Amino acid sequence: MGEEASVTNLRNENxxxxxQNMEFDIYPLSSYYFGSKDAIPFKDLSLHxxxxxxxxxxxxxxxxxxxxxxxxxxxxxxxHLLLLQVRNSIYKLPGGRLRPDExxxxxxxxxxxxxxSVDEDGDGSEWEVGECLGMWxxxxxxxxxxxxxxxxVKQPKECTKVFLVKLPASRKFIVPKNMRxxxxxxxxxxxxxxxxxxxxxxxxxxxxxxxxxxxxx
Amino acid sequence: MGEEASVTNLRNENxxxxxQNMEFDIYPLSSYYFGSKDAIPFKDLSLHxxxxxxxxxxxxxxxxxxxxxxxxxxxxxxxHLLLLQVRNSIYKLPGGRLRPDExxxxxxxxxxxxxxSVDEDGDGSEWEVGECLGMWxxxxxxxxxxxxxxxxVKQPKECTKVFLVKLPASRKFIVPKNMRxxxxxxxxxxxxxxxxxxxxxxxxxxxxxxxxxxxxx
Numbered sequence: 001m002g003e004e005a006s007v008t009n010l011r012n013e014n015x016x017x018x019x020q021n022m023e024f025d026i027y028p029l030s031s032y033y034f035g036s037k038d039a040i041p042f043k044d045l046s047l048h049x050x051x052x053x054x055x056x057x058x059x060x061x062x063x064x065x066x067x068x069x070x071x072x073x074x075x076x077x078x079x080h081l082l083l084l085q086v087r088n089s090i091y092k093l094p095g096g097r098l099r100p101d102e103x104x105x106x107x108x109x110x111x112x113x114x115x116x117s118v119d120e121d122g123d124g125s126e127w128e129v130g131e132c133l134g135m136w137x138x139x140x141x142x143x144x145x146x147x148x149x150x151x152x153v154k155q156p157k158e159c160t161k162v163f164l165v166k167l168p169a170s171r172k173f174i175v176p177k178n179m180r181x182x183x184x185x186x187x188x189x190x191x192x193x194x195x196x197x198x199x200x201x202x203x204x205x206x207x208x209x210x211x212x213x214x215x216x217x
Numbered sequence: 218m219g220e221e222a223s224v225t226n227l228r229n230e231n232x233x234x235x236x237q238n239m240e241f242d243i244y245p246l247s248s249y250y251f252g253s254k255d256a257i258p259f260k261d262l263s264l265h266x267x268x269x270x271x272x273x274x275x276x277x278x279x280x281x282x283x284x285x286x287x288x289x290x291x292x293x294x295x296x297h298l299l300l301l302q303v304r305n306s307i308y309k310l311p312g313g314r315l316r317p318d319e320x321x322x323x324x325x326x327x328x329x330x331x332x333x334s335v336d337e338d339g340d341g342s343e344w345e346v347g348e349c350l351g352m353w354x355x356x357x358x359x360x361x362x363x364x365x366x367x368x369x370v371k372q373p374k375e376c377t378k379v380f381l382v383k384l385p386a387s388r389k390f391i392v393p394k395n396m397r398x399x400x401x402x403x404x405x406x407x408x409x410x411x412x413x414x415x416x417x418x419x420x421x422x423x424x425x426x427x428x429x430x431x432x433x434x
Contacts, residue, residue, distance in 0.1 A: 022349065078368040132239065134425040147425035148403050151295040186365050202422050208351040208364035 024164070024210040029073040029080065029183050031170045037118060039178035042086050047143055054158055055141045061100065064158045067108040068095030069165040070133060070203055073183055074214040080183035081203060083196075084115065084175070091182075091196050093162065093203075105129045108163055116181070118174040126171070130164040133206040136199055145198050160199060162206065169215070241381070241427040246290040246297065246400050248387045254335060256395035259303050264360060271375055272358045278317065281375045284325040285312030286382040287350060287420055290400055291431040297400035298420060300413075301332065301392070308399075308413050310379065310420075322346045325380055333398070335391040343388070347381040350423040353416055362415050377416060379423065386432070 044050040054064050070093065071082040084092045094115045098107040109124025117126065136145040138158035149156060175181045189196055190204040261267035271281050287310065288299040301309045311332045315324040326341025334343065353362040355375035366373060392398045406413055407421040 076368060079365070132426045134422060136425065146404070147407065147422040148296070150404050151293060151402070185368070187363070187367050190364065205351060205364040205419050205422055208353065209349045 022210045023213055024072075025166070025213045025215055026072045026074045026079055027167065027169050027215055029075045032073065032167075033170075033172045034181060035118070035172060035174045036177050037174050038176065040114065040176040042178060045087070045090070051141050051143070054138075058141075058157055063156060065098045065104075066096060066158070066160045067098060067104050067111065068093035068160060068162050068199065069108055069112055069127075069129075070162060070207070071165050071167055072207075072212070073167070074212075075183055075185070077214060079186050079207075079212050079214075081186060081189055081200070082173075083182050083184050083200065085180040085182050086178065091184075091200060093200060104132070104161055104163070108165070112165070115179070116173045116175060118172065128166040128168075130166050133162045133164050134202070135162070136160045147202075162199065162203070164207075239427045240430055241289075242383070242430045242432055243289045243291045243296055244384065244386050244432055246292045249290065249384075250387075250389045251398060252335070252389060252391045253394050254391050255393065257331065257393045259395060262304070262307070268358050268360070271355075275358075275374055280373060282315045282321075283313060283375070283377045284315060284321050284328065285310035285377060285379050285416065286325055286329055286344075286346075287379060287424070288382050288384055289424075289429070290384070291429075292400055292402070294431060296403050296424070296429050296431075298403060298406055298417070299390075300399050300401050300417065302397040302399050303395065308401075308417060310417060321349070321378055321380070325382070329382070332396070333390045333392060335389065345383040345385075347383050350379045350381050351419070352379070353377045364419075379416065379420070381424075 043053065057064060072079050073082065074080070082094070084094055086092065094112055095108060096111040096114075098104070102110075106124070108129050109127045112127045113119070113122050113124050134147060136147055136159070137149050137153070137156045138145050138160075139150050139153040139156050141157055145160070173181055184196075186204045186207070189200055191201055193201045195201075260270065274281060289296050290299065291297070299311070301311055303309065311329055312325060313328040313331075315321070319327075323341070325346050326344045329344045330336070330339050330341050351364060353364055353376070354366050354370070354373045355362050355377075356367050356370040356373050358374055362377070390398055401413075403421045403424070406417055408418055410418045412418075
């Protein structure tokens with residue numbers, strides 16, 4: 001392999017195995033439009049508040065299941081993850097809690113529309129929810145999450161599922177005024193537990209099987 | 218949801234989304250037989266040796282691509298990962314370097330036969346190589362791996378792909394005498410970077426989307 005080998009070729013060079021080559025198209029940040037809308041309440045301003053809330057809800061409704069979206073754009077030829085920032089230090093993947101009997105896909109579309117679209121009455125069909133990348137379990141009303149159900153845990157308190165959502169070549173994002181939508185490079189998110197928390201800082205690893213096609217819009 | 222809810226039901230309770238429920242069958246450790254065979258040379262007894270070797274090989278053959286297998290068994294109702302232990306402190310997923318023009322699947326079957334089967338002349342058809350779970354890149358002849366190609370890295374030196382390999386309900390593992398095959402619980406491997414290294418310690422997260430069906434053999 002000579003000096004000229006491109007990265008794209010490197011990713012595909014071990015022939016005869018096309019079924020294993022997972023490609024994913026991403027488009028430049030500049031191909032999207034960003035606007036704002038009225039603020040929406042944000043309930044969990046601290047982990048402490050969040051834990052109190054899941055505890056009070058658990059008795060009534062049992063396991064809390066949340067769904068979150070991984071949305072990717074290209075900037076400087078590197079994949080960037082779209083994150084919602086609340087106040088200055090809280091970063092979230094767009095998503096939220098499922099309603100009783102709501103499917104993962106329906107719930108995620110509803111939450112994405114609420115947090116990233118202009119029309120809350122839309123049917124969510126604008127969102128293309130792809131595969132589940134991973135799940136995190138909270139065995140008790142404690143801070144630590146696990147990517148498996150730990151041995152002997154029969155009644156986990158929270159499950160968060162992370163889905164890959166495919167963006168079209170262009171679209172509008174309309175973000176509540178009390179949040180900012182940021183594009184953060186995967187290389188900054190990776191293993192940055194302190195800033196982004198367990199779920200977000202693990203996203204680059206969950207995406208590592210993909211080869212990203214960086215397209216023009 | 219009452220006190221009696223089983224873990225299996227919890228995992229499936231958000232109905233209407235069956236396509237997203239990734240199930241994976243695993244069998245008890247006791248359903249497998251373990252024997253030994255002659256030692257095989259183990260080249261990389263230290264990371265330092267490994268880095269020297271990929272450096273000397275890079276000039277001649279370019280990017281080094283390795284394939285590794287995630288093999289799972291059940292013990293104490295918790296998934297366990299099969300790891301090869303060399304000397305007392307080196308843990309490896311079974312696998313190894315691809316030959317030029319060898320496909321990921323063919324190469325992994327060849328390596329699994331060499332390290333875990335009785336017959337090195339077999340065609341590898343006994344191994345069922347499943348999906349690619351993740352990839353790790355080494356941008357330079359340095360220790361750190363990344364689950365993405367870092368920005369501006371045009372000529373990575375090593376790529377390691379991790380595949381899920383589905384075990385049958387029963388089989389023999391025949392392990393070279395200079396290695397031990399261990400079943401290590403996912404909860405011990407998880408984020409245990411110091412003992413198991415970047416790739417192995419990240420496997421539980423890469424598996425987190427699966428619901429494990431723990432079957433009787």
